[in-house]
Amino acid sequence: MERKKILITNDDGVESPGINKLVEELMNIADLTIVAPDRQKTATSHSLTIEGVLPIKEVPMPCGYKGFAVVNGTPTDCVLIAIKDIMKDELPDLLISGINLGANLGGDILYSGTVAAALEGLTQGITSFAVSLDSFSLNGHFETAAKAVAKIVETKEFYKNLLQERSILNINVPNIPYEELKGFIITRQGDLSYQNYVEKYTSPRNKTYYWIGGDRPPHEIDEETDSYAIAYKKVSISPINIDLTNYRLLPRLKKLLSELKL
Template identity: 40%
Template sequence: MNILLSNDDGVNAPGINRLREALITVGDVITVAPDQDCSGASNSLTLRNPLRLTQHAEHVYSVNGTPTDCVHLGLGLYAHDPDMVISGINAGANMGDDVLYSGTVAAAMEGRFLGYPALAVSLAAVGRGAVSHFDTAAKVVLQLLPQVQAYPDSSQMILNINVPDVPWEQLRGFCVTRLGNRHRSEPVIRAHDPRGRDIFWIGPPGDAADAGEGTDFHAVQAGYVSITPLHADLTRHSALAATARWLETCHVAA
């Protein structure tokens, strides 16, 4: 299996390196990741500055750009198409509304846009503090890889995987979930630099609001690996008819 591996935490992040070590035991892996932390980059592309590819080791590269940039450049390194794109292991959850901002999910989604099945893998804290059980998340990926070809319409596959930050033996199983929702984020934090000028920090994300049974939040807190199928079509199909009726009452004309 030929795998293009990327992330948003950067080429030196422990998650991507642990996953690469696991994946090279079962396939041929090319790693292309940002040269710095690009968390929150979402699906952004670098369009106004040149991109540079830097080799760090055999089949390991960094790019001075976003996770989405990395997927585009990574595909250019293949003489033949890869079998899939994997993004991660992210140091922290990507659940609920997080997927709108996540560079981890964006790299996987770009792989899907370009025609390849894709996984986004994140290690989700079950309490406060930094995550550490990257081996658990790597083993989850190895368990799932042999089943990818059996996925219905695998060319359309984007699976968002969140793994509880616990030892492998403490996982309770695997669970298919939907995205939950968070409360609105905390307000912007205002501070001052050493010269007294205003600086601002984006506030932290809100706590889970919709975290009931069936959501990714609920599964992870219960000790299960959450697997959420995603798609790139943002159309709210259930609202098409109502929107058409609304437009008819607006009496607008081109």
């Protein structure tokens, strides 16, 4: 059987434990190309470097593989550089973005560089997954997420129609040992959003600066949502469409259009 060609990227940087554990798990079943930021680029969403140069360097990864690090590049930059240049003569069969430090549930995906990289893969015609672990610890159970992803990769029928559906898979994994997982479940994007806050400070030199953060609320009670699945030890798989149109609202707005005058 021909080995798949997989492009791997992330938003936590090429040295993060998540991407290294993913490479360790997949290197025996696929041919991998790793192109990732050289530093932490979390919450950069779908940002693209329009001005300025993007140097690239080959770096040894802790897992023993060699990867490409894009200096100060965003996840979207990395995907474009990989597809338009590094892999242009032999495009990947699959793009996997992750494993992210921290889950990407509900409204998280609007900010996520991890999810954005997968969406960029989709726009470039590559079947794509975003993978996240529900932990911000560098010592989290990344092996659990890596094994879960490998199971999905090996089940080709599960994702063979993603491109024609213009969708990616957003995969979230509980931070528990693999043996404690309760299985896979198909979920919808929930409504979970961080309770954001902005803290204002004044430096010793009388300069104003801010610290932006957020607290995640408890999981949702809707059993079909991604956050509910994580709370109950299941791997959440959400098909995410690149089309953001609210189709339920379209008919009502069309009826009201006559009231809108120039």
